[in-house]
Amino acid sequence: MKVSIIGSGNVGWHLGIAFENHHHPICEVFSRQSAKATKLSSMLYQAEVKTDLDFSESEADLFILSVADDAMEDVCSKIILPENAILAHTSGSKSLEDLQKLMLIHHDLPVKCGVFYPLMTFSAGKKLDLKTVPFCIEASDEETxxxxxxxxxxxxxxxxxxxxxxxxxxxxxxxxxxxxxxHLLALAKGITDSEELEFDLLKPIISETFKKALAAEDPADVQTGPAIRKDKSIINRHLDYLKTDENLVEIYEVLTESIQHF
Known part of the structure; x- marks a missing residue:
């Protein structure tokens, strides 16, 4: 199957390379930032950089729509697809119906729509084994x-x-x-940095926390710390230390209450 990528962010980047590694050539790459499209296409075999959304002459069978949710309507209003093409978005929050409605509003002919959502966090330049990534699939018809x-x-x-x-x-x-x-890990690093302590000292406990949580039937079963013990003395000392940062105090109090009432 031949593929075109619309959007050259982290998801489009990883999927484009993965498709070609599995013998699904990328025909075109489109991005509102042409430099990004050029950079991604340079990593692919013979992908053309598209400067517009007219794909009417494309040889691609599948068009992967990997753009921000807010950009989806603008893309759908301008895109022109070849007959019988599949348009599949990679969004975790946009519904299949959202995509279908946008295509119906802006186009006279029906379009085969689908969802090709990889449930993973992607970062530019960070290699990832997609074999371990869950893919969530949905489509407008059984064939698609x-x-x-x-x-x-x-x-x-x-x-x-x-x-x-x-x-x-x-x-x-x-x-x-x-x-x-x-984000909580980033806040923890902020706390250690503020006292010129090494964040690396926390990495073993972070690692063990994730190991236990993933091994447990329910992560709540392996919860530890002053909140689950309802150790008010330690909690109050922590809040006293954090009192100069209202944001950290609020987060600490909300999470402590959540743990105690879970």
Whole structure:
């Protein structure tokens, strides 16, 4: 299957290279930032850099829409696809119906729509084994669904048919598990840095925390610390230390209460 990538951010970057590694050539790369499209295309075999969204003469069968949610409507209003092409977005929060409605509003002919969502955090330049990444697939019809499942199974060992509502739930859960967790680690580093202590001293406990949480049937079963023990003396000492930063005090109090009432 021939593929074109619309959007050259982290997800588009990883998927483009992965498709070609599994013998699905990339025909075109489009990005509002042409420099990014050029850089991604240089990593691919013969991908053309597109400066507009007219793909009417493209040989691609699958068009991966990997743009920010806020940019989706603008892209859908301008894109021109060849007949029988599949347009699949990679968003965790946009529904299949959202994509279908946008295409119906802006185009006379029906378009085969789908979702090709990799449930993972992607960073530029950070290599990732997509075989371990869950792919959530949804489509407007069975034939399109089957094609998306087949290509996803080439990229990954973990492929599920997931509805838009289920994907929304997974995306919310992923924000807690990934984004919020990473932010808490960044706050922890800020605390150690403020006292000229090495953040590396925390890495063993961070590693053990994740190992236990992932091994447990329920991470709540392996919760430790002053909050779960309801150790008011330690909690108050921590809050006294943090009192110069109202943001940290609020986060500490909210999480402590959440742990105690979970």
């Amino acid at each position: 669904e089957q094609k998306l499942v087949e290509i996803a199974q080439e990229l990954s060992n973990i492929v599920y048919l997931i509805s838009s509502e289920e994907r929304k739930v997974l995306h919310v859960a992923a924000v807690f598990a990934c984004n919020f967790t990473n």
